[in-house]
Amino acid sequence: MLRFTLERFAGMVVTMLLVSVMVFLIMEIPPGDYADRYAFRKYSGTGVNVTEADIEAIRRDLGLDQPMLLRYFDWIGGIVLRGDFGQAFAFETSVAKVIGDKVWLTAGILFATLLLTYLVSIPVGIYAAVRRGSAVDYGLTVFSYLGLALPNFLLALVMLYFANRWFGADIGGLFSDQYRDAPWSLAKAWDMAKHLWLSAVVLAWSAVAYQIQTVRATMSDELNKLSVTAARARGVPELKLLVKYPARLAINPVVSTIGFDVNRIFSELPIVAVVLGLTELGELLLKAYLDLDMNVAGAILLLLTFAIVFMNFLSDLLLGWLDPRIKLGV
Amino acid sequence: MSKMLSVENLSISFRTDEGVITPVKGVSFTVEKGRTLGLVGESGSGKSISTKALMQLLPGTARLGAASRMIYTAKDGQQISLGNLRHGSKELRRIRGGEIGMIFQEPMASFSPVYTIGNQMMEAIMLHRGLKKREARQFAIGMLNKVGISNAAARVDQYPHELSGGMRQRAMIALTLSAGPALLIADEPTTALDVTIQAQVLDLMRDLQRELGMGMIFITHDLGVIAQIADDVAVMYLGTIVERGPAKEVIRNPQHPYTQGLLDAIPSLDHLHDRLKPVPGDIPSPTARPGGCPFHTRCTQAIAGTCEVHEPPETSAIPGCAVRCWLHTSQGRSAA
Structure with a gap:
């Protein structure tokens, strides 16, 4: 297992490096740079005549005149060695300050959503497969189609309405008023958890619907395996049998797509965030792109892709543990 | 010889989309202690289904006929009606494995690929013999030795795919016998093996049966195999036994x-x-x-x-x- 882990870890590091190159290239693709944008902002409407030389001077000030390769190493070096994501030009402060809290909030929502998705969909999918063809199974199938068909923002609106009516939850945001600007404390974390569940439910909804069907399908296959009948013929108690033999292999496709789920949740986040009044990274990413504020955009993209690559690494390890044939390479 | 299993009038039907089908109809047979009953027939003749009914291994759509009787005499002499055992009951779990063991045609598919041979053997041993983990492991190694697997102490920690086909079936026999069944049901155990390996496994099964005094039901489509291993034979066709008697007599x-x-x-x-x-x-x-x-x-x-x-x-x-x-x-x- 140690060798397998080290191999996968090395793979992860290499992937992250390649990803950082790609993210940097993506930052370079839009025409123009922040120097143009800055000049336009500062002088438009003032009647000052801006020359190429002025823009060039700004570019030099910002360090954007350096060759691309140099700027890449400067950028990635800062991140790897000092945890410094550079300057957020449009905000005239460091990127770390701009994205700071939002990173943790986004990570919190992502993690809560993933956890909720798997905690619900895996047992329910297993149950549906075991009770295949029953009323409960058909009911779950209907729910799944509903879950996949319902747009998230609509669900968010409906959930907000009922959460407010029944539980008296404040509408929107991740914090109550008294905690919004308070320093982090246990009470503030609890306050966040109370707000977080709503976002997690909304974001997990379609993933749950989808993964229930995945687990149900693979579990149905696994239940028909001879090894399951053979174990049953040896008198293994039914619940232990289900968990030990078919379920362990049935969750394989769910585990192997953890990285995809992270990406999907992040993509759905901005729309839901607008409805629920959350301050998260997706919205900021869009704004940063519009401003050509490439350090902010790059930091967000890099963090997101790192999160996906890291989750893939975790899912590889989990798969290796679930099915030893994977780490033995057969 | 004492009767250990008596099946009378066994009928099994399934609800399907095309209506009710009855793949087993009015089947009766007995198994005696220390003797082997061969069940012969083509695919679809109801051999496997009949034996699966004994251990309630049929899918939920299966129904037993009202006149079906399956009386099994347990190791302690108690008579048990196999059709009436409750699902999930302790008694049924004791019957499965501990009283009646089953070996299947595909040794690769009957092992779970994600646990070692030893893990699956120890599970059965701990369930049916009440041994602790360490003792169960020793017992498993002893059992692997008994079925002729060399270097059993190392094999016990291997995965099923690391063994050859013949070895795997030997390990399956060891696994099934480690729970200590009095009746062994072997469902075409040699069909998937090479002819030379087939003969070895047949010899092994016959020797172990004699040594342990087990009753055996041997399912096959091959009358040649029956001649080698069975004392009695029942020939099935479309869910009915068309002929039965001592194997020598029926074949001659x-x-x-x-x-x-x-x-x-x-x-x-x-x-x-x-x-x-x-x-x-x-x-x-x-x-x-x-x-x-x-x-x-x-x-x-x-x-x-x-x-x-x-x-x-x-x-x-x-x-x-x-x-x-x-x-x-x-x-x-x-x-x-």
Whole structure:
């Protein structure tokens, strides 16, 4: 297992490096740079005549005149060695300050959503497969189609309405008023958890619907395996049998797509965030792109892709543990 | 010899989309302690389903006929009606594995690929012998030795895919026997193996059966294998036993045209130039079970006006043997 882990870890590091190159290239693709944008902002409407030389001077000030390769190493070096994501030009402060809290909030929502998705969909999918063809199974199938068909923002609106009516939850945001600007404390974390569940439910909804069907399908296959009948013929108690033999292999496709789920949740986040009044990274990413504020955009993209690559690494390890044939390479 | 299992009038039906089918109809047989009953028949003749019913391993859509009786005499002498055991009951779990063990055709598929051989053996040993982990491991190694697996102490930690086909079936036998069953059901255990390995595994099973004094039900489509291993034989066709008796007697002097056909179909080294003689026709689908004698559609000796109309009763021309065929009744003979 140690060798397998080290191999996968090395793979992860290499992937992250390649990803950082790609993210940097993506930052370079839009025409123009922040120097143009800055000049336009500062002088438009003032009647000052801006020359190429002025823009060039700004570019030099910002360090954007350096060759691309140099700027890449400067950028990635800062991140790897000092945890410094550079300057957020449009905000005239460091990127770390701009994205700071939002990173943790986004990570919190992502993690809560993933956890909720798997905690619900895996047992329910297993149950549906075991009770295949029953009323409960058909009911779950209907729910799944509903879950996949319902747009998230609509669900968010409906959930907000009922959460407010029944539980008296404040509408929107991740914090109550008294905690919004308070320093982090246990009470503030609890306050966040109370707000977080709503976002997690909304974001997990379609993933749950989808993964229930995945687990149900693979579990149905696994239940028909001879090894399951053979174990049953040896008198293994039914619940232990289900968990030990078919379920362990049935969750394989769910585990192997953890990285995809992270990406999907992040993509759905901005729309839901607008409805629920959350301050998260997706919205900021869009704004940063519009401003050509490439350090902010790059930091967000890099963090997101790192999160996906890291989750893939975790899912590889989990798969290796679930099915030893994977780490033995057969 | 004492009867350990007595099956009477076993009928099994399934609800399917095309209606109710009855792949097993009125099957009766007994197994005696220390003896082997061979169940012979083509695919779809109901051999496997009949034995799976003993351990309630059939899917939920299966129903047993009201007259079905399956009485099993446990190791402690208690008589248990196998059809009446509650699902999930402790008694059923004790029967499964601890009293009746089952070996399947595909040794690779009957092991879970994600646990070691030892893990799966120790699970059964701890369940049925009440041993602690460490003792169970020693027991498993001893059992692997017993079935002729060399270097058992290392093999115990290997995964099923690391063993060869023959080794895997030996390990499966070790796994099944480690729970200490009194009755062993072997469902075509040698069909998936090479001929040379097949003979080794058959020898092994016969030796172990003698040593442990187990009763055995050996399911196969190969009468040649029956000749090697079975004491008694029951020939099944479309869910009915058409002929039964001591294996030697049935093979030497087959009464039913189907049994005769099966014996003729075995290739012989003495007649290399002859064409093979298969039983003509295909086995009908269980949804379209022929009326009268189920075999009449393929029988070369069928009596028109009798065989396709009435189901033949079981008669006994030779002591200890029984056959279901109109050719062996006075009624049928006069009609012919």
